[in-house]
Amino acid sequence: MIKLASEAEATLSSFYEEMRDKGAPRLRAAGWASFSESGVPNRRVESWHYTDLKTAMGRPAPLATASRAALSLPRAHDSLRLVTLDGVFRPDLSDIARLPDGVIAQSLRDALAQGEPHVLSALASADIGAQDPILALNAALMQDGVVIQIAPGAAIDRALELTTLASAEAAQSTYTRALVMLGEGARATVVETLGALSSAPAQDNCALVLRLAPGARLDLVTHFSGGVDQAIRVASLLAHLDAGAMINSFALIEGEGLNRRQIFARLDGENARAVFNGATLGRGRLHADTTLIMDHAKPCGESREVFRNILDDQSVGVFQGKVIVRPGAQKTDGVMQSKALLLSEQAAMNNKPELEIFADDVQCGHGATCGRLDKDQLFYLTARGLPRREAEALLIEGFANEAMDAIEDEQLRAFLSDRVSAWLSRRISR
């Protein structure tokens, strides 16, 4: 093991000392060993080239301690909520008692204490995302979270919302991990909500692990909001799909601070299908990084990605998407698209769509564009009497909506559209 040099890493090491005996020792040790090899990534680490976490993090904020606050959280949609607050799962704020048949939920802490082998092995990322130091750090330091098991064949109608919130008045570091396992042929909708209730610059490292048994289907909606200028949020999504499984996901990223969403998805059975769409609404000094590794390990897989970055003020967008087709994964079909709109002179976008292909009978492509609103379209609208800002809003809305088309849940789609509208009306009124 390489000796950790920086102060940041020394602090993280003390976190590890605190967490190492809190269940899953092997998983934690493996995560720590992997993290220690590279440390906090900076620009010189290829996959973190556009997001200098080391500089942003400086000295890690102290490890979160459980808050006892009794909160009443408003509901944005009709989902069954499971809340993790300041790094701790809160059954009192969650709808545990209302969960339908076929859904079992428990806290990660309990799950680790019980040490059921199938849960422990599902929690480990195996080789998916194994190269990422921040995901490894999450495994080493995970404090709490939720473990959800959905029975084979169950069809869960109501969405399950995994809410992760920071409420502390002073900056804290949280490490949370959630696991959702869908049994064979099961169906469910999950909403992943990350937000902040205070204006402290929290440092959140969270992971969501999805295991889809053969034929399972998961609809996933992710929403990032809140955050302040100095806040850091790295959210990793690990998706493992067996034969014939399908995931259909959309993420809306807004707020401020440094955000990185990293997706490590593997189609590990034939005929699996994945949709990862997303939109970013950038304002202030938001830094929004979406990094996606779509790994086709078995034949006949299909993947679709549509991302939209809308960047105003000094916000910076990053999209790194890599489609891997492993040897033998014939008949793979992959299409990835990333488009960005720069709305201000100071906004910036970095696109890095990659293909890594080791099988010949495949069809893969990607497209990436970057530019500002089309002058002709703006002229058309303003010539018909729309004020300039409203004309812009109309075009931006259309641009964002292209990424939302695949969301099947009407209520969730309406919720997200409202968020986009709210963002745009704030822009109009400025």
Add this chain to the structure above:
Amino acid sequence: MAARQETVARVESIDVDAYKYGFSTDIESVKAPKGLNEDIVRFISAKKGEPQWLTDWRLDAYRRWLTMAEPRWARVHYPRIDFQDLYYYSAPKSTPGPKSLDEVDPELLRTYEKLGIPLREQEILAGVETRRVAVDAVFDSVSVATTFKAELAKAGVIFCPISEAVQTHPELVRKYLGSVVPVTDNFYATLNSAVFSDGSFVYVPKGVRCPMELSTYFRINEQNTGQFERTLIIADEGSYVSYLEGCTAPKRDENQLHAAVVELVALDDAEIKYSTVQNWYPGDSEGRGGIYNFVTKRGDCRGRNSHISWTQVETGSAITWKYPSCILRGDGSQGEFYSIAVSNGYQQVDSGTKMLHLGKNTKSRIISKGISAGHSQNTYRGQVSAHRKADGARNFTQCDSLLIGPNCGAHTVPYIESKNPSAQFEHEATTSKISEDQLFYAMQRGLSAEEATALIVNGFVRDVLQQLPMEFAVEAQKLISISLEGSVG
């Protein structure tokens, strides 16, 4: 139809790993001792009779090189190169700087004849229909002959070996050498700066349209020799030049190193068109031998409305590491990159371009076609960036890959960075295999699988072939068919 039959006949007549240029020439040569140190750098400089400033420039590069690490980021794998186990200077033994072709070793001329390089002006002049091309031939480390010099001089164009330009036009060399690819640019460019032996120098004066195509032919002959040529092309205001580059090497079991640097400077309203057909020995069908091609090529669109266009056909080399780039500094300047990279056997290609938009209303266009077969790996790696002040920058990129056979790989790694809202960037990439339908269609009409593949591949790369000067395009088309030998069925 005739062209097709010719292609087919050519394909049929050649064995799986036949490399047409695999012969070596027995010729007496002068070599510097193996290895690299300050004395070798001084030896090379002294051999060329260089002025002190250039010797110092080389030594400075050498000292910096010692502190640098070999780049490891490219998707190529090879055993560590022992830089002390190479000859850094090898020259055919003859009087330095031949005055005319009669002084050139006849054995050498025969080599170029075998390669089909038109060195003798009279022969070219005799053929009325042939378009005239001025050729500078570089054998191992030194330039052996440059044709049509007199006629070019009449137009004011300077076209000579760079070692000669150092003597005859020191002010130009000193002003521009290292101004596009700085001494410290990267490991291989720095090595080249220390030990470069020869290469071509072109200067096209203001308002002159160069009356003929300029061409350099590079040949590595000696064993264990590194070739480090350096090319410098300057197009002064309002001028135009088209430059072609070709390369071959004998078949050898061990790997040979080639680390060239090419610098282009285009001033106001000037245009440079640079075409390469790279056919270094790719190694045999088991992946033994072949050239390691680590090349730094960069063009600086320094002037307003200047224009630089790179076209490359890459079929050779065991390893290709090459990113011909354009710095679009002048307002309204344009950069283009057209590439065909064919890999077969165990070849590894990591190639692409950089388009750096610094000036206003700059435009760039990238068309890259990669074809992988056998056990080869073919990577496109490119960067397009718009800086804060690059108002109205435009880029269009298209990268297509074609895979032939289940054991090869095709990869695309583009970096697209925009810091200006008025910059408009579009990037598209696809990977596919030759469709069964197309093959079936062609074969049903009587073509064999191999002929049908050659036909489809030629269609796939047509956009790029169209950018090549005519005689190169024909050659390139044949080359691609030959490179894909044995990849079907």
